[in-house]
Amino acid sequence: MRDPFAPDFFETPVAPEPPAPVEPVQPVPSFPHRPARSMAAAMLAAGLVVGSVAGGAVGAVLVSHRNTGTSPNAVATVAPGVGAPAASPGSFAAIYQQAKNGVVTINASTSSGGPRSFSQAEGSGIVVDTQGDILTNAHVISGANQIRVTFSDGRTTTGQVKGVDQSADLAVVKVSVSADQLHPLPLGNSDSLQVGDTALAIGSPFGLQGSFTAGIISGLNRGTTAPNGRALTGMIQTDAPINPGNSGGALLDGRGQLIGVNDSIQSPVEGNVGVGFAIPVNRAASLLPSLEKGVAIQHPWLGISGQTLTASTADQLGLSEKSGVLVVQVVPGGPSAKAGLRADGQASANDDVITAIDGHSITTIEELTQYLDTKNVGDRVTLSVTRNGQHISIGVTLGNFQAQPSATP
Template structure:
C-alpha cells in the first residue's frame, strides 16, 4: 500500500547506501539502498554438516560434540537450521547458452512444500533449485510473487519428512534491544548463522518496484548478499522476519539490515501460495516530508506535512484534483492530514494507507497556495512507475 508512486530521496530512511541481498548482477551502485542480491554460484558452498543433519556431530574424528545447552544459540541453530534453504537460480541472458546464476535463501513454512522468500531472489529466474539443510536438492517452481511487498513463494515436491517449518513468532510484539538471529546463505555460504539485536522498528525501505515498504525491522545481525529471503529469528528461535536488504556504502554488511515483519508476510501467504495477485492501495503521487527549511526556501506558509511533488497522470490523486509542478515548488499541494489524522512525515501517510484497501475513499486535508481545502481520493491499485523512488 503505497502513498506515493515515488518518494523523494530526502524523505526516505537514508535511501543512500542500500544493498540488495540477492542477484549480484543486479547490485546497485554503492550510493543506493540495495536489496541483498543472491550470490553468484561460482562461490557456492555446500551446506555444512551439523548436528541437525547428521546422526552425530563430531568435534574431531570419533569425538561426539556435546549437546548444546537448552536455549543457547547452538541449540536454536540446531532446531531451526533445517527450516532454512538455499535457493539457486539461473537467469537467461539473451541466448539459449547465455545465463547467469545466483543464490539466495528461503524459509520452509509448511509440510506441503511451500518456501517463502523475497521476490527479488527469484525475479527473472528460468530455473530454480532448492538445497535443503541435509544437502538434498529439489527443483522449485514459483507459485506467487508480489513485487510490491518483495515476497514470493516457491513450491517444491518432496516428502513431508524433509520439510521442517519454522515456528512463527509475533513481529507486532518486538522491542528494540531484543535478540535477532539470522540464518541464510551469504556469499553462497549456506547455513550461516549470525546474531545481533533488533536495532529499530517501523523503518521505511523500498520494494523492487519502488513501492514504499513501511514497518520494517532493523537489525545489526550481520546479513550480506545471499541472505535475502532467509530467516530472522527471535531469542526463542521463532520466525519474526524475512531478511530483505541492507544499508551500506560498501556493498556489504555494516550493521544496518532490514527484514520484512513475519506478521505482514503471513497475511499474504494464502494469496501467494495460490498465485493470486495482491492489491496495494495507492494515491498515485510523488512526495517528500516537508521541513521548515524546505518550506522557507519555497516560501510556503505550511511548515510541515507531505509536499506533493508530482501527480501520476490519470492516477487516483490526479482524478481527485491534487496539484504539483513535477519538482518542489510553492505551487505544490501540501497534505497535512488524512481522514483527520495529522500528517507530518511521508512515512505516516504511507503507514496509514497500509491499513486501507483498494477502492476505499480517503479525505486529504490540503494546503494549496495558503488556502486549506479537503480532497477526497478513491484509492487505486499500486502501479510501478519508471521514475518511482519511494
C-alpha cells in the same frame, strides 16, 4: 536503488557477545498444518531503501559461482563413535540447531538462449509448512526460469514459483519432497518487538549455506522500497550481519521464533555495515495464502511522489505549512491526478502539502504510507491539503499500485 555487489567481495561478519542463557524454550505454534492445496493464515511480506542493496540477489544480482564444498568455511569433524557436545538449552547454539533445517538456499537461473545471456542469483528461503511451500523475497527469483532449492542436509530439488508480489518483495516457491524433510519454523510476533531485543539471522551469504549471525533489533518502523519502487514501511532494522545471499532467510528472536524475513541492507560500501532490514512476519502472514494460490495482490495507491516536509524546506520554498507531505509529482491519470492534486514535478511553493488523511494528522511520508496500508483498493479517502496558503479537502478513490520510475505512495 538496488546496487549489485561485486562477486568477489567478502566480509566476515562479527557477531556480538551473546547474552546470558535464557530459560529453555517452550514449544510454540508453527505455521498451521493444512491439507494439501488448502490455505492457512500463516506467514510473510519487503524491500529496500534508496541507497540500499538487497541482502541477496537483487533482481538478478550475480554472485560468485562458488562450490560450497570448497568454501573457506572451516568444517569441524567428529571422530567415529564420538558424539558432538550438546548445546546448552536456550543458547544461540541450541537455537541454531532447532532452526537450521527450516531455512534453505535458493539458486535462481535465468537464460534466454544466447551464450552470454545466462545469469544466476542466490538467496535463501524459509520453510512455512509441510506441503512444500518455501517463502522468499521476490527479488531473489525475479525473472528466473530455473530454480534449485538446497536443504540444510545438502539434498537439492527443483522449485516452482507459485506466487510473487513485487510490491511486498515476497514470493512462494513450491517443492515436491517428503513431509519429513520439511521443518517449518515456529512463529513469533513482530508486533511485540522492542529495540534492543535479540535478533538472529540464518541464510546463505555469498553462498555460505547455513550461516548464523547475531545482533539486536536496532530500529522499528523503518521505510524502504520494494523492487518495483513501491514504498515499504514498518520494516525491522537489525545490526545482525546481513549480506548478499541472506535475502529471503530467517530473522529469529531470542527464543528461536521467526520474526522477520531478511530483505536488504543499507550500505555505502557494498557490504554489511550494521544496517539491515527484514519484513515483519505478521505482515507476511497476511499475504501468504494469496501467494500460495498465485493470486495477484492489490496494494492501495494515491499516485503521487512526495517527501516529508521539514521546517527548513518550508522556509526555503516560502511555504506557510511547516510539516506534512510535500507532493512533488502527481502521476498522470492516477487517482490523485483525477481528484485534482497539484505538483510542479519538483519541490516548489506551488506544490500541494498533505497535512491529514481521513482526519489523521500526517507529518511524514512514512505515516501516510502506513495509513494507506490499512485501506483497500477502491476505498475513498479525504486528504487535508494546504495549497498556496489555503486549506482545502480533496477526496481520492484509491487505485491499485502501478510501478513508476520513482517510489510513489
